[in-house]
Amino acid sequence: MVDNELKIELGKQGILVTTIEELYNWGRRSSVWPMQFGLACCAIEMIATTMARYDLARFGAEVFRPSPRQADLMIVSGTVTKKMAPQVVRLYNQMAEPKYVIAMGACAISGGPFKQGYNVLKGIDRYIPVDVHIPGCPPRPEALIQAFMTLQKKIDGQPLTGEGRPRFLDADAQCEFPVPEQGAHDLEPPSNQGVWPVEIQGVGSRERRDIDGRQVSTDH
Amino acid sequence: MKTVEEIKAAIEAAVPGAGVTVVLNPSPSAQHSLRLEPAHALAVAAFLRDDPELAFDYLSNVTGVDWLDKEIAEKVKVTRQVTKTVDGPEGTKLEQVVDEIVEETRKHVEPGSLEAVYHLYSVALRHGPLVLRMRTVNRTDKVELPSLTPVWRAAELQEREVFDLYGIVFTGHPDLRRILMWDEFKDYPMRKDYVEPDDYEYEPTAHDAVLKRAQEHRSREQGSRD
Numbered sequence: 001m002v003d004n005e006l007k008i009e010l011g012k013q014g015i016l017v018t019t020i021e022e023l024y025n026w027g028r029r030s031s032v033w034p035m036q037f038g039l040a041c042c043a044i045e046m047i048a049t050t051m052a053r054y055d056l057a058r059f060g061a062e063v064f065r066p067s068p069r070q071a072d073l074m075i076v077s078g079t080v081t082k083k084m085a086p087q088v089v090r091l092y093n094q095m096a097e098p099k100y101v102i103a104m105g106a107c108a109i110s111g112g113p114f115k116q117g118y119n120v121l122k123g124i125d126r127y128i129p130v131d132v133h134i135p136g137c138p139p140r141p142e143a144l145i146q147a148f149m150t151l152q153k154k155i156d157g158q159p160l161t162g163e164g165r166p167r168f169l170d171a172d173a174q175c176e177f178p179v180p181e182q183g184a185h186d187l188e189p190p191s192n193q194g195v196w197p198v199e200i201q202g203v204g205s206r207e208r209r210d211i212d213g214r215q216v217s218t219d220h
Numbered sequence: 221m222k223t224v225e226e227i228k229a230a231i232e233a234a235v236p237g238a239g240v241t242v243v244l245n246p247s248p249s250a251q252h253s254l255r256l257e258p259a260h261a262l263a264v265a266a267f268l269r270d271d272p273e274l275a276f277d278y279l280s281n282v283t284g285v286d287w288l289d290k291e292i293a294e295k296v297k298v299t300r301q302v303t304k305t306v307d308g309p310e311g312t313k314l315e316q317v318v319d320e321i322v323e324e325t326r327k328h329v330e331p332g333s334l335e336a337v338y339h340l341y342s343v344a345l346r347h348g349p350l351v352l353r354m355r356t357v358n359r360t361d362k363v364e365l366p367s368l369t370p371v372w373r374a375a376e377l378q379e380r381e382v383f384d385l386y387g388i389v390f391t392g393h394p395d396l397r398r399i400l401m402w403d404e405f406k407d408y409p410m411r412k413d414y415v416e417p418d419d420y421e422y423e424p425t426a427h428d429a430v431l432k433r434a435q436e437h438r439s440r441e442q443g444s445r446d
Contacts, residue, residue, distance in 0.1 A: 083402050115423075116430055118409045118416045119401065184406040186417035 021160045028098065029060075029155040032148075035071035035095065036064035039088075040078025042105040042138040049141040059148055068094040073151070075144075076130075079107035079114060080121040082187050089127045089179045097168030097175055100155070102132045102147050109133045126191035128177050221347035224252040227274065234271070235263045243353060253337070253351035258365050261354055262392075265371040268340065268350070276340040276350055279368070282378035284386035285335040286359070286411045291327055298324050332359045334388050338368065338375070356388060359411075367393035385410035 002010075002017050010017050038046060050056045050064065065071040068091045080088055092101065103124050106112030111122035124130060131154060132147040139147075158166050167173040174194065180187040222230070228240045231254075239257035256264055268276045299319050308314035333355040341348030356363045367390035369375045379390045380399040387408035390396055398405060407414055420437040423430055 083400070118414070122419060182402040182404050184404060186419065190417065190419050 024160060025156050025158060029152040032059075032061045032073045032100070032151070032155075033063045033065050033071050034061055034073040034075050035068055035091070036066045037091070038077045039080060039084065040105075040107065042077035042108070045138045045141055046075055046077045046104065046144060049144045054141040054145065056145065056148065059145070059152065061148060068092075069096060071095055072098060073100045073102065074128075075102045075104050076108040076124045077104040078138075079112065080124050082119050082121055083182070085121045085124070085127060085187060086179050086182060088124060089177055092128045093176050093179065098166050100131045100151055101128055102134065102144075102151060103130045104134050104136075104144060104147070105139055106135060106137045109135065112137060121187070126196045127180060128192075129195045221342075221345075221350075222274070224254055224350075227268075227350065228254060230271065230274070231264050231267060234267045235260055238264050240264065251349070251351060253353050255353045255355065258354050258356075261366045261368065262371065265352075265368050269371055273345075274350075275342045275344045276348065278341045278343045278348070279338060279372035279374040280341055280349065281337075281339040282368075282375055282382055283337050284382040284388060284410065285337060286386060287332045287335060287355075288412050289332040289359070290330040292330055293325050293327050296324050296326050298322055333357065334359055334363055334386055336365055336379075336382055336388055336390075340372075363387055364389045364391050366391055367396075369393055384408075387411065 007017050038044075048054060050062060056062055061073070068074075072095070074092055074095065076088065092099070101124070103109045107114060107120070108124050109130075111117070111120050114120035115122055121127075125133070132150050134143050134147045136143050158164065160166075160169060167175055177192060177195070178189075180189060180192075182188075224242050228242055231238050231240050238260045241255045243253045243255050245251050245253065268274050298321070300322050301317055302320045304316050304318050306314050306316045335353055335355045338352040339348075340350040340352065354365050356365055365388055367375065367379055369379060369390070370392060376394065377399060379393055380396060382388050383390060383393075383396055384398045384400050385408060397403070401409070409416075418433075418437055418440075420430075420434045423434040426434045
């Protein structure tokens with residue numbers, strides 16, 4: 001293993017030293033093809049992000065594919081109604097690995113202003129694993145770019161072997177997620193127990209509060 | 221535009237036995253409406269559209285109202301015969317039957333109904349709106365109303381929406397299916413007694429009614445875990 005300083009020094013001399021993992025992840029993160037679909041007003045911001053002013057092409061993600069078979073990234077841009085949710089999960093299942101999800105905007109991450117409604121899913125992360133959540137109503141294009149850069153960082157940091165490797169390199173990992181049924185009163189099941197509730201990394205140091213706002217515990 | 225009373229008179233002259241009632245709106249807007257008998261609604265609608273002086277050629281809105289069963293408490297004065305012990309002559313006690321006026325509260329239930337409301341305008345004569353209402357017999361099994369889609373095509377999708385959210389069945393509608401909710405859905409979400417699915421797992425800023433529901437959910441969840 002070459003240490004980082006030596007690598008930079010060699011780079012100055014015109015010698016490129018890298019690892020397979022780094023090269024592989026560099027290739028993956030520099031050409032992410034998002035799926036071309038929008039669900040609500042956030043989609044307008046997503047479109048703006050791809051156009052000349054914000055230019056998502058700078059990050060290698062200008063090719064929006066209209067087919068899930070050719071896409072790596074699903075940007076859930078907008079309100080997911082309970083009528084739409086099974087189709088979104090099905091589209092996600094149809095995407096080939098490696099695949100990533102950005103939940104864009106208040107609705108996609110929690111239901112947003114429609115959270116207490118009877119017909120809106122309270123966050124797409126109840127059914128599919130979400131890599132990056134962006135708050136905002138709608139988030140500005142800069143926020144989507146920030147989310148995209150966060151995703152690139154995540155791809156960059158994924159080891160190809162061992163613990164924490166991406167799903168497509170793990171034969172035992174689940175790549176397909178159950179599509180909810182539209183039942184007589186609600187979606188069935190109301191959430192996928194495998195992905196929900198989300199375990200948030202690094203939240204342990206923060207105080208936890210219950211629904212009344214009282215402090216429950218402080219983990220250190 | 222003619223007043224609702226004049227329109228009512230015109231309808232009754234054109235459609236005998238139409239049974240139109242004027243529903244007054246006491247608010248400052250004074251937007252009075254007409255309640256139609258479902259049996260004659262189609263004939264009345266056709267008249268409103270085709271009459272040259274009214275010419276309501278544009279249906280702008282169809283919506284629903286859910287009227288719950290109402291319990292009405294009335295105070296009624298009733299005379300009742302009461303036996304009383306009265307002091308008689310020479311220290312004896314006498315039993316006497318006396319009439320007494322008592323106030324009694326009587327309760328009766330006024331059956332609820334579902335109501336469809338139509339807003340009409342005339343583009344040709346530039347007047348409107350005229351508000352039409354129709355009520356179903358009850359809220360449970362007799363929920364049919366005649367569809368006005370044959371008269372105003374604009375009613376088609378909106379009547380489907382009223383069917384979807386309130387459960388009014390429009391007879392004569394060409395394509396009565398759910399429009400917003402999925403086909404397997406059984407409830408009518410805009411009815412006042414609709415119970416939402418309990419998916420209050422996480423409420424970041426719960427308050428008021430939402431806080432109450434979230435607490436109920438939490439206690440139920442804890443109860444099932446114990």
